Amino acid sequence: MTDAVLVVNSGSTSLKFGAYTTGKEATLLCRGVVDSMSTDPHFVAKEPDGKPLDAHEWGEGQVLHHKAALNYIIGWLEQHEANIKVVAAGHRVVLGGTRFDGPVVITPEVLDYLDGLSVMEPSHQAFNVRGARAIAEDFPGLPQVAVFDSSFHRTMPDVAQIYPLPKAARDTGVRHWGYHGISYDYISRQVPKVAPEARRVIVGHLGGGASVCAMLDGKSIETSMAFAGLTGLPMATRSGDVPADVIFYLLRTKAYTSETLEKALYGDSGLLGLSGTSSDMKVLQASPDADAKLAVDYFVYALVKFIGAYTALLGGLDALVFTAGIGENSAIVRAAVLERLDWLGLKLDAAANAANGPRISTADSKVAAFVIPTNEELMIAQHTLDLVSSV
Secondary structure (H helix, E strand, O other), X not given: OEEEEEEEXXXXXXXXXXXXXXXXXXXXXXXEEEEOOOOOOEEEEEOOOOOEEEEEEXXXXXXXXXXXXXXXXXXXXXXXXXXEEEEEEEEEEOOOOOOOOOOEEOOHHHHHHHHHHHHOOOOOHHHHHHHHHHHHHHXXXXXXXXXXXXXXXXXXXXXXXXXXXXXXXXXXXXXXXOOOHHHHHHHHHHXXXXXXXXXXXXXXXXXXXXXXXXXXXXXXXXXOOOOOOOOOOOOOOOOOOOOHHHHHHHHHOXXXXXXXXXXHHHHOOHHHHHHOOOOOHHHHHHOOOHHHHHHHHHHHHHHHHHHHHHHHHHOOOOEEEEEHHHHHHOHHHHHHHHHHOHHHOOOEOHHHHHOOOOEOEOOOOOXXXXXXXXXXXXXXXXXXXXXXXXX
């Protein structure tokens, strides 16, 4: 019998999972997703190498709740995958609030606190908590751990975690939280393997959600995504930074209500909003349309702006890292960024960049640049095993 830890990323209409061994080094057994849960739920599982393993459909028009999806996944793992027994579950949770600056064993009281933070981060938090509640109800003896996207950034200096607002506003919980911390945690552990002397590092987690993090000696000192999941870089459908006075203007002129504006900023903006056609960087890069090119150019422009600012905060730069979907796969974006940063002494190795790295800067480049694939699932599995084994 192989003990396994289940890694869960619970969203609004999908539930991604991975199963890992519980040995000293967690190893992936399989991964999958239950997708389109509110319209056409279907299950897909794959081998570690990506080969299809199994699939199941509930039928179009069916609605599958998180509880039923997780029951199906755990049952499938223990019945379909011979000799697997799920002994713990680790959950990605975006916001840990002021109480948690690291992973925590889940209790009913912990879930109540995390659920209360949903008003701050409305797009992910409630659904992350819902997945953990579902397992707690149907598998009450199963140890669970919450691993937070915000925790990695609690090393930012105090001045970087505040906003210049009245104390009454700050006392409501308004602060610079920062996200994608699980990914940055993983990358911070990989950088010393490829650049052991690099102390001042900037990492771009560039995917459907995108952010930049400045690290000093492997610790976060600043990051672009701020209070919730909306700000910083432009993203697939999220706006990134928009001036507050623009928000007031749009509301004052009744162009939007608060509800429709929130929907527009989260779901109709970013690359999709600028291009008017697609939120997919690959599609935009292949398009001859002028607005598609504008969307790509703006993404690069914003990224270069943050890297420049963070280089100043770090007092220089030793290494630049690209990760996540766009970061790992878009040679066009990486080349455009490095070309704009030649003043730093960054020199692009075009052949290495076309091959997606790992090192994409030349040997004589004053700043090293790398492509490092992220692995948030593995980090959650390892943190879960560390906490569960110590209880």
